[in-house]
Amino acid sequence: MFCITQETSKSNQKMKIAFIGLGIMGSRMASNLLKHKVDLTVYNRSLIATTPLAALGAKVAHTTVAAVKEADIVFSMLASPQVVKAVAYGQTGFLSKMKPKALWIDCSTISPAFALASAQEASKHEVVFVEAPVAGTKPHAENAELVFLVGGDTTAITQATPYMEMMGKKVVHIGAISKASSLKVLINYLLAQGMLAFAEALVVGEKQGLDRCFLLEFLPNLPVAAPFLKSKANKLVQHDDEVQFPLELMYKDITLFADTAEANNITNLSTDVSKNLYKTAIKQGLGREDFSAVYNSLLQRFLPMHPQE
Numbered sequence: 001m002f003c004i005t006q007e008t009s010k011s012n013q014k015m016k017i018a019f020i021g022l023g024i025m026g027s028r029m030a031s032n033l034l035k036h037k038v039d040l041t042v043y044n045r046s047l048i049a050t051t052p053l054a055a056l057g058a059k060v061a062h063t064t065v066a067a068v069k070e071a072d073i074v075f076s077m078l079a080s081p082q083v084v085k086a087v088a089y090g091q092t093g094f095l096s097k098m099k100p101k102a103l104w105i106d107c108s109t110i111s112p113a114f115a116l117a118s119a120q121e122a123s124k125h126e127v128v129f130v131e132a133p134v135a136g137t138k139p140h141a142e143n144a145e146l147v148f149l150v151g152g153d154t155t156a157i158t159q160a161t162p163y164m165e166m167m168g169k170k171v172v173h174i175g176a177i178s179k180a181s182s183l184k185v186l187i188n189y190l191l192a193q194g195m196l197a198f199a200e201a202l203v204v205g206e207k208q209g210l211d212r213c214f215l216l217e218f219l220p221n222l223p224v225a226a227p228f229l230k231s232k233a234n235k236l237v238q239h240d241d242e243v244q245f246p247l248e249l250m251y252k253d254i255t256l257f258a259d260t261a262e263a264n265n266i267t268n269l270s271t272d273v274s275k276n277l278y279k280t281a282i283k284q285g286l287g288r289e290d291f292s293a294v295y296n297s298l299l300q301r302f303l304p305m306h307p308q309e
Helices: 024-035 047-055 064-068 081-088 112-124 138-142 154-167 179-207 212-221 229-237 247-263 271-286 291-302
Strands: 016-020 039-043 073-076 103-106 128-131 146-151 168-175
Touching: 016 024, 016 064, 024 039, 024 047, 024 138, 024 154, 039 047, 039 064, 073 081, 073 154, 081 112, 103 112, 103 154, 112 128, 112 179, 112 247, 128 146, 128 154, 146 154, 146 179, 154 168, 168 179, 179 212, 179 229, 179 247, 179 271, 179 291, 212 229, 229 291, 247 271, 247 291, 271 291
Parallel strands: 016 039, 016 073, 073 103, 103 128, 146 168
Antiparallel strands: none
16 A cells, blocks of 8 residues: 655666646655756746756756656646646647656646546556645645655556655555545545634634634644644734645635535535635635635625734
8 A cells, every 4th residue: 555665776866857837836846856866857837936946957848848758757736637638638738748658647636537537648648647646735845745645557656656755755555546636635625624614613703702812722722623723823823924725726626526526426515615615715816825814714704894913
């Protein structure tokens, strides 16, 4: 079940790697590869994101095709299945320009159904697909503490594992293609619901006259609270606006969970209410803020005159 190696082989270190998608997570993952002197080519739609990596020794490609044409392994970390499809699929996508037998390791959070579709698309071009969504947010990516949840061919995973270990603390082989994505949508759904339940509890408590600072200190330390809520409460106390995981992407992940549930004939869950609450926050202009801003969304709706001290 666990696919973990302790050392990177010399042959692996000579491989050419490409990394596509340099957002909050991808830029830090690529940076950690460069710390290990990997032969790395990077691509991002916005070229400015490549500048710090170029300074660390990365080659910069101006197109996805240029990034992947010589790569033995291509990592991608993109915002949504729609973006993955746009840059990877079809005759203009990067898959069509990859070397036969090269590996495509997609770290994007996608649905199980889309993971299967990606594997099928990759096979058309003789490319081996591995799904590898990660558990963790910005600090984990920065500190190489991500957990890679991987699905796919064992040989391919073994080949890519040394590079994933440069970016994370654990590589977990969940099973065949779609199993890792299945697990990832569950994890992110728990994250979204945990934050939303905490935000709702805060707003209802404040509405009853309980002190906000007291609630932010007391509630996260209860055994019923998810561990990650301590850091989110601290962000709210300090008015910390640093984005660790954008709210709009959390909405996307709730939608992936809802679609996956519906595909399995599981409906009428609390998912629909959660989607609407996160969607409302996006409409309020909070989409690019950290997903903890769902609390600020509820404040705007139910305690609009409440001072955030």
